[in-house]
Amino acid sequence: MVRVVSVATAMCLWSSTVLGQASSLRELSQEQADNRTVIGASNEYLAAGAEAIRAKQYDDGIRLTKIGLERPTPPRDRAAALSNLCAAHAAKNEPDAAIGYCTESIEINDQNWRAYSNRAYAYYLKRMFDQADTDLDIALAMNPTARQMPQIRGMMNERRLRGRVTMEEHQ
Amino acid sequence: MFTAASTAAVCGIAAAKDVDPIGTWSCVVWGHPEFGDERVLLSFDTTGVARLARLENEAVPAWNGLTAWVQEDREMRFSDPRTGRQYLADLRRENLGGTWRTLTTTGGWWCGVADVTVIPETREEREEVLPPILPLVTATPRYPLEAIRAAKQGRVVTCFFVDAAGQIVEPEMIELSDRIFREPVLVALQRSRYEARVAGDPLRPSCRSYTFSLDRLAQSEIDIE
Numbered sequence: 001m002v003r004v005v006s007v008a009t010a011m012c013l014w015s016s017t018v019l020g021q022a023s024s025l026r027e028l029s030q031e032q033a034d035n036r037t038v039i040g041a042s043n044e045y046l047a048a049g050a051e052a053i054r055a056k057q058y059d060d061g062i063r064l065t066k067i068g069l070e071r072p073t074p075p076r077d078r079a080a081a082l083s084n085l086c087a088a089h090a091a092k093n094e095p096d097a098a099i100g101y102c103t104e105s106i107e108i109n110d111q112n113w114r115a116y117s118n119r120a121y122a123y124y125l126k127r128m129f130d131q132a133d134t135d136l137d138i139a140l141a142m143n144p145t146a147r148q149m150p151q152i153r154g155m156m157n158e159r160r161l162r163g164r165v166t167m168e169e170h171q
Numbered sequence: 172m173f174t175a176a177s178t179a180a181v182c183g184i185a186a187a188k189d190v191d192p193i194g195t196w197s198c199v200v201w202g203h204p205e206f207g208d209e210r211v212l213l214s215f216d217t218t219g220v221a222r223l224a225r226l227e228n229e230a231v232p233a234w235n236g237l238t239a240w241v242q243e244d245r246e247m248r249f250s251d252p253r254t255g256r257q258y259l260a261d262l263r264r265e266n267l268g269g270t271w272r273t274l275t276t277t278g279g280w281w282c283g284v285a286d287v288t289v290i291p292e293t294r295e296e297r298e299e300v301l302p303p304i305l306p307l308v309t310a311t312p313r314y315p316l317e318a319i320r321a322a323k324q325g326r327v328v329t330c331f332f333v334d335a336a337g338q339i340v341e342p343e344m345i346e347l348s349d350r351i352f353r354e355p356v357l358v359a360l361q362r363s364r365y366e367a368r369v370a371g372d373p374l375r376p377s378c379r380s381y382t383f384s385l386d387r388l389a390q391s392e393i394d395i396e
Contacts, residue, residue, distance in 0.1 A: 154320030154321065157319055157322050158319055158320050161319050161385040161386065162385065162388055165314055166381070166382045166384070168380045169306065170377065170378040171376075171378070
């Protein structure tokens with residue numbers, strides 16, 4: 001289980017397309033979904049933390065990210081860093097901590113689909129499938145092509161659905 | 172058992188030659204479970220005449236006229252004025268069979284060649300034409316994990332023949348709501364057996380319909396490692 005989480009988290013971080021492109025002056029946009037997870041070079045600790053999480057060194061990633069968050073950080077970067085902490089804790093099977101960080105991230109930037117996706121995974125770990133579904137729906141609305149959401153929903157379906165096959169013989 | 176030809180048919184590959192409907196066929200006709208299945212003889216001649224005889228257990232069967240059968244674009248059509256069923260067959264299959272529909276119901280039919288020209292009148296004679304086949308081992312298809320993950324439900328109707336040894340041969344998919352259900356159904360058929368009959372008994376047509384459905388577990392039933 002943890003292995004799956006790790007893979008999902010690593011993919012989530014690795015697939016970020018805006019690494020290093022964050023503008024600290026940019027205002028939070030409510031109109032465009034933010035797919036950022038990894039922090040840019042403006043905060044070396046956050047960048048290093050993201051790298052460590054990507055490398056599945058979750059404890060190092062959490063420690064570095066927390067140091068980075070103690071420094072002045074633009075809201076979008078702060079939200080992305082909190083989402084990273086959420087992903088790391090989810091990967092460590094610590095859903096309560098993960099949900100807290102994701103929720104904090106969403107409060108700062110509610111346009112980051114990764115934060116919803118990460119929180120959905122944490123809800124999944126807690127068997128809170130309705131809440132996970134809600135977050136997955138939001139994340140999918142922001143990024144319909146991301147692979148993470150169908151993956152998480154598939155894992156939930158595997159747990160909450162039971163297949164039944166009925167047969168009729170005709171002769 | 173599962174010949175290359177049947178595999179091609181299952182995979183949706185057209186057979187090299189269309190099935191020729193001319194002749195007499197012993198068929199199973201199925202529809203809504205409440206009405207049960209019917210065993211009938213169907214007869215088609217070269218002039219377009221189509222006839223049907225019900226092989227019910229006690230009643231003395233008789234040929235009933237159907238509408239003239241027509242062939243269009245490798246499809247065969249005819250209807251039964253008595254029941255209102257409109258029959259359709261895709262002649263590209265390996266065997267004669269297909270679907271039927273009325274205004275309110277649908278079903279299917281599947282035939283094997285019947286080596287008879289006269290309707291068998293007695294029960295014994297009918298059993299000789301359509302010897303009863305009894306399931307010996309009935310395997311249930313597994314529900315594909317990928318289908319569960321994708322929350323897919325579906326229905327499969329497969330028709331096949333049962334040889335004298337009780338083996339299932341030449342399965343074809345009459346209805347397949349999603350390809351994901353094909354493999355488990357074929358595996359289940361391979362694992363299924365019927366009771367052996369007298370050596371030399373003709374192939375006997377039979378069909379099975381499978382419904383794949385998903386039940387949502389209660390929260391207390393959900394287990395996470």
